[in-house]
Amino acid sequence: MTRLVLSGNYAQSYAARLARVQVISAYPITPQTTIVEQLAKFVSSGELPAQFIKVESEHSALQVCVSAAALGARTYTATSSQGLLLMHELLHWASGMRTPIVMGVVSRSVGPPWSLDADHTDTMSQRDTGWVQIYPESNQEVLDSVLEAFRLAEDLAIRLPVMVAEDAFYLSHTVEPVEVPSQAQVDAFLPPRVPKGTLVPGKATRLGSYVGPADYVRFRREQARAMERVPETLAAIEEDYGRRMGRTYGGLVQEYRTEGADAVLLTMGTASTTARAVVDELRSEGKRVGLARIRVFRPFPAKEVRDLASRVDRLGVMDRSWTFGQMGSAATEVAAAIQSSPRRPRLSSFLAGVGGRDVGTALLREMFRDLLSKEPSGLRWLDMDPPKEVPLHG
Amino acid sequence: MAKLTLPPVELVRSGHSACPGCGPALAMRYLLKGTGERTVVSVPASCWTIIATGYPTTALRLPMIDTPIEATGASISGLRAALDALHMSDVQVVGFAGDGGTVDIGLQSLSGMLERRTDALYVMYDNEAYMNTGIQRSGSTPEGAWTTTTPVEGMARGKGEPKKDIMGIVLAHHPVYAATLNVAYPEDFLRKAQKAASLKGPRFFHVLAPCPPGWKFASDQTVQIGRLATDTGIFPLYEVENGKLRVTRKLGQLKPVRDYIKVQGRFGHLTDAEIDTVEHEVQASWAALLQREARP
Numbered sequence: 001m002t003r004l005v006l007s008g009n010y011a012q013s014y015a016a017r018l019a020r021v022q023v024i025s026a027y028p029i030t031p032q033t034t035i036v037e038q039l040a041k042f043v044s045s046g047e048l049p050a051q052f053i054k055v056e057s058e059h060s061a062l063q064v065c066v067s068a069a070a071l072g073a074r075t076y077t078a079t080s081s082q083g084l085l086l087m088h089e090l091l092h093w094a095s096g097m098r099t100p101i102v103m104g105v106v107s108r109s110v111g112p113p114w115s116l117d118a119d120h121t122d123t124m125s126q127r128d129t130g131w132v133q134i135y136p137e138s139n140q141e142v143l144d145s146v147l148e149a150f151r152l153a154e155d156l157a158i159r160l161p162v163m164v165a166e167d168a169f170y171l172s173h174t175v176e177p178v179e180v181p182s183q184a185q186v187d188a189f190l191p192p193r194v195p196k197g198t199l200v201p202g203k204a205t206r207l208g209s210y211v212g213p214a215d216y217v218r219f220r221r222e223q224a225r226a227m228e229r230v231p232e233t234l235a236a237i238e239e240d241y242g243r244r245m246g247r248t249y250g251g252l253v254q255e256y257r258t259e260g261a262d263a264v265l266l267t268m269g270t271a272s273t274t275a276r277a278v279v280d281e282l283r284s285e286g287k288r289v290g291l292a293r294i295r296v297f298r299p300f301p302a303k304e305v306r307d308l309a310s311r312v313d314r315l316g317v318m319d320r321s322w323t324f325g326q327m328g329s330a331a332t333e334v335a336a337a338i339q340s341s342p343r344r345p346r347l348s349s350f351l352a353g354v355g356g357r358d359v360g361t362a363l364l365r366e367m368f369r370d371l372l373s374k375e376p377s378g379l380r381w382l383d384m385d386p387p388k389e390v391p392l393h394g
Numbered sequence: 395m396a397k398l399t400l401p402p403v404e405l406v407r408s409g410h411s412a413c414p415g416c417g418p419a420l421a422m423r424y425l426l427k428g429t430g431e432r433t434v435v436s437v438p439a440s441c442w443t444i445i446a447t448g449y450p451t452t453a454l455r456l457p458m459i460d461t462p463i464e465a466t467g468a469s470i471s472g473l474r475a476a477l478d479a480l481h482m483s484d485v486q487v488v489g490f491a492g493d494g495g496t497v498d499i500g501l502q503s504l505s506g507m508l509e510r511r512t513d514a515l516y517v518m519y520d521n522e523a524y525m526n527t528g529i530q531r532s533g534s535t536p537e538g539a540w541t542t543t544t545p546v547e548g549m550a551r552g553k554g555e556p557k558k559d560i561m562g563i564v565l566a567h568h569p570v571y572a573a574t575l576n577v578a579y580p581e582d583f584l585r586k587a588q589k590a591a592s593l594k595g596p597r598f599f600h601v602l603a604p605c606p607p608g609w610k611f612a613s614d615q616t617v618q619i620g621r622l623a624t625d626t627g628i629f630p631l632y633e634v635e636n637g638k639l640r641v642t643r644k645l646g647q648l649k650p651v652r653d654y655i656k657v658q659g660r661f662g663h664l665t666d667a668e669i670d671t672v673e674h675e676v677q678a679s680w681a682a683l684l685q686r687e688a689r690p
Contacts, residue, residue, distance in 0.1 A: 022479035025472065051475035056506035060468030063461060063503075067436065067472030070459050073479050089462055199457035201432055201477075201485045206452040208460030215449055 001185065001245075006178040008171030011139045012078060012104040012164070013038035014178075015146030017048045018186040019102075022073040025053040025064035029083040030116055031172045032106045036078055058083035062090035062101075069099035070207050072195035074150065078104035080168065084122045085110065088129065094161045095130025095223065097207050098197060100153035101161040102146060103131075107269065107320075108168040109355045117356020118167040120268065121321040123297075124329040130223055132162040132230055133298040135268045136249075140178050142166050144247055147181075147190060151237050154193045158226050158233055167320075168356070170270040181245050189244050227299045234296070252301035255308070257283060258290030263314040263371040266292045266305075268330060271318060271352070271359040278364040289368050294330060302337035309338040309345050316348040316371045318359075327379050352382040399581055401427045410453035412445040415613030417603030417620065418519045419445055420577040422454075422490060425517060425599075428587020431456065433486040434477075436470050438500065439463040440492035441526045442519070464499040466491040467507030470514040486591055487514035493534035494524045497558045508567035508596045515590050515597040518560060521605035529608045533558040538668060539660045540610075546663040561600055565634055570595035573633035573642075576602045578620025582631055582642050589633075602629045610659020622654040627680040632687070639686045651676050 006014065012035045016024070024043070026036040042048035051068075055061045058079050065075040079087065084105055094101050109119035123133060134149060136142045142164060149162035166172055181189075199205045211219065235251050242248035254272075257279050258264050267275050272293040282289045292308055294301065309315065315338075319328025326332060331349035338344050350367050353359040363383055370377055405426035412419035418441050426433060434457045437443060443460060446453045461469045466489040473487045489507075491500055496518040504516060523541045524530040531541040537556045540546050544553040564572050571593050573586045583601075590597045604620050606613040623629040624643055628651060631643040651673045655661040664672075 023472065023475045025475070051479050053471050053475050053510065055468060055471070056502055056509070059465065060471075060503055060506055063465040063468035064472035064475065067459055067461070067469040068476035068479070071434070071457075071473060071476035071480065073476035090465070093462060199434060199459060201434055201457060201482055203457060204452055204455050205457040206446070206449075206454075206460075207458075209446065209452065209458075210443060210448040210460075212448065 001182055002180045003177055004180050005175050006139055007034065007173055007175050008139045008142045008166040009034040009106070009173065010038050011143040011178055012146055012166070013042065014180055015143045016076045017042045018181065018183060019074065019076070019147060019150045019190055021048070021050050021076040023051045023053065023065065023068035023075045024077065025055055025061045025075070026077050026079070027055055027058045027061045027083060029058070029080050031108060031168045032078050032080040032083070032104070035104055058086040059090060062087045062094060065101045066090060066094050066097060066099050069101055070097065070199050072193065072198040074154070074193045075101050076103070077101065078106070080106040081108035081110055081122045084126055088126060091126055091129035091131060093208070096219070098159040098223070099161060100159055100193070102149045102153055103161065103163045104146065105163045105165040106168050106172045107165045115355050116168065118170050118270070118353065119321055119355050120319070121323070123163065123165045124321045124323050127298055127329065130160065130227070131298060132160055132296065134162065134164045134296050135294065136164065136166055136171070137270060137272050137293065139171055139176050140247070141249060142171060143178055143180065144241065144245065144249070147186060148234070148237050148241055151190050152230065152234055155233050156194065156196050157229050159196070160226050160230070167270040185244055189241060230299050231301070231303070249295055251304070252294070252296040253304040253308070254293040254295055256291040256293070258292060258308065258312065260288055261290035261312055262288045263316065263368060264290045264292050264308060264312045265364070265367055265371065266294055266315065266317045266330065266334060268294045268297065269320065271320065274359060274361060275364050278361050278368065281361070282365070282368055287368065287372065289372070297330065300333045300337065305334055305337040306341045309341045310343050313345050314348070314371050314376060315345045316350055316367055318350045318352050318367060320353040322351055322354060346376055348376045349379045350382055351380070357383055400424070400584055403427060403431070405431065405455045407453050407455060409447065409451070410445050411447050413607055413613070415606040415616040416445070417521060417577045417605055417616055418442060420616070421517070421519045421601045421603045424577065424580050424583045425488065425587050426456065428584050429486045429488060429515065429591045432484055433488055434473055436461055436466055436473060436489045438466045438491050438495045439526070440495050441521070442490055444526060463495045465503055466495060466500050467503030467505070467516065470516065471507050471510055471512040474512050474514050489514060489516045491516070491518055492526070493518060493520040493522060494532035497533040497560045501563070505567065508564065508569055508598070512596055513594050515599065517599040517601060519601045519603040521603045521608055523608050525605050525608040534560065538664055538672070540663065541660070551663065552660070564598045567596070568637065569598050571633065571635050572598040574600045574602070574629065574631050576620050576624050576629060576631055577604070578617045579624065579631060579643065586633060608660070610662070611657055615657065619654065619657060622649065622657070625649045626651045626654045627676045628654055630680060630683055632683065641683065641687050648677070648680060
């Protein structure tokens, strides 16, 4: 174990190196670039004996990974925003072919208008493509999640691709101390991939062929079952990781001071850190509030959310994107999860931090104030005023 | 009786589901005789998706991966990367894509694979239209050909634009080896397949693969029409190795293009004057090809 000062992007690169990835393929896009630049250095220096295929598009990057994984290689790619959207078709191929690809995504807004900042529109718009989605909160968690992601993706009961999505700039380009496990520790945690259902040279093997309706629905059901097994499998993987490395993240949903709470806010990614501080402030002021961080969005932690709903009267969900539904994407999922709950708390959907607007303590206090008010809002876009200071380019 | 010069190994199973007289079926069969049993094949959405049959059967005695239509170049880069990473460098990697999947939607991916110097053989089987979806025009459909999206009706005379020069595009990337092949000339086909298999680096085949339902001819005429394509100068057979071009089927006097055009329903509307225009164009391009061959 070494302590290094790493950005979230470098945490991705170090984790991929420690995982001994065999094939990397990527196309540059801001703010993902430093992930692949660092990997290129690792490969060039010989520290990472991998094939790094530099392609002409993200679509090709993911196809390289799909085809390489189809032969049994451990593969990694990274992208962001428009790049993830260009991959859309291949995201379905990767999951439908049950290829255990791990992808780092730097969550960034989607154009137009052009914007490079933190926003979950890119990953949220790909939530229905059959990938597991993990949203870390810190650079440490980025590194740990990528290592867990390989083990989860390659588990023979799962065999699904995994994205580890980190907020643009807040994680991708901000440095903080990160405990980097030793190669021996990672090797013990993550053995080489055991190929199953792969192409075998010299044998009549086939991946991706057409099927009739009866087989199609059967394959989809198998894929759905694999997704259903993720919570239990990930819990076991996390336990093992915790035993070896001394860190865990509480499974799919990480609760904070939810005991006896009147209102709980659900967040994802970096906003959770600020929200935790706000919960402490409000608790010290005698307000009974708590936080629940959705760490894994796919599969959606419906069981955990129902359990939370059985204890709390008011739930608020902060979404860092707008996907043109009835509420924010996460809020919609929460609504569906509590639909079958014996107790249904009042649900509020807050849109904040969209397009990279800062989610500060005042904004989070406003969400809690709204939640605790006599008539909480249903759906609310927060922080719509222009910034008070004059922007330099204005 | 002529001596059988093709290896007896059959890596395409007899139970494939190609149409009678299918040129692309012959193309895969001859190709794999040349590249051998240690070949992995990547096939995008195309006729061969269907010819290779659906789950749980497969028509090849080899590994085959299906991909979306535009992804062949990237797929074969990925296959080669995995084989290198897994220390299986003896395996041949073949991308086997249709003309639409290559000259139109797959051009970027093909260009990327050539530029990356991927050690793989990209085969474009050219039946000159989107045949699997029902005969829509592609960038590789010849000028004047009827397709369902280039009808012959009123003033419309079939496709109004010339065929895309894929060999020109590929050669601009300087592959280690590129060749034109024709399923109607299997010995030439096999020799080129064996040669390609002996080389390392990016390689490209442009294979003429006549399509009876798409070109509108009887299914027992595939080889006859394929031969006419080459012998009229419409589809000359040549190879380019390290930049040096060599015509592999020498022709003295070209046969009249009329012989090729008149036997296909897709050209049935062409007038004598229109056929004469094609004749002139073919004469000129054949002369240009011989000039390129003569260059030192």
